[in-house]
Amino acid sequence: MSEEELRVIKAEEVAEHNTASDLWIVYNGRVYDVSPYIDEHPGGEEVVVDVAGTDATEAFEDIGHSDDAHEILKGLLIGKVEGGVVKDAKTASAVAEEGGLSMPLIGAIIFALAAGAYFFLNQ
Numbered sequence: 001m002s003e004e005e006l007r008v009i010k011a012e013e014v015a016e017h018n019t020a021s022d023l024w025i026v027y028n029g030r031v032y033d034v035s036p037y038i039d040e041h042p043g044g045e046e047v048v049v050d051v052a053g054t055d056a057t058e059a060f061e062d063i064g065h066s067d068d069a070h071e072i073l074k075g076l077l078i079g080k081v082e083g084g085v086v087k088d089a090k091t092a093s094a095v096a097e098e099g100g101l102s103m104p105l106i107g108a109i110i111f112a113l114a115a116g117a118y119f120f121l122n123q
């Protein structure tokens with residue numbers, strides 16, 4: 001299903017589906033009907049019911065769900081939230097990885113500056 005074909009759903013409509021048997025969540029701007037999966041969720045029913053009808057992006061990311069979990073989500077897609085920003089989780093994690101990589105770089109720059117100062121002062 002392409003982005004254009006996705007049904008646009010209002011946040012208020014998502015909020016109405018907030019029980020274990022009728023459970024929608026928003027993840028990265030897309031709307032998912034988690035009701036058929038809730039019984040099988042390895043993390044239990046309660047944690048998902050807690051975020052039912054809301055944007056669960058942060059809660060879902062915090063757990064560090066596997067690629068398998070993301071695959072399951074794809075099968076539960078029903079639309080995109082009105083005015084929401086649809087983005088791919090892959091993009092978000094790629095940005096996070098870039099951020100992680102810059103730390104050693106900063107360390108290397110500090111080390112180079114310190115080494116430079118050491119040699120300069122010992123001339």
Ligand code: HEM
Pocket residue numbers: 025032034037041042043044047048051056059060063064065066067068069070072073
């Ligand atoms: C909405 C769709 C969701 C799907 C399809 C899903 C899928 C999964 C899957 C497949 C696992 C097994 C481990 C893994 O593969 O990562 C898992 C574990 C878990 N999930 Fe979810 N999850 C969803 C939502 C959530 C939410 C919203 C929360 C919390 C607010 C949550 C909390 C957890 C926890 C705590 C575990 C770890 C269970 C354990 O290892 O004991 N999940 N989930």
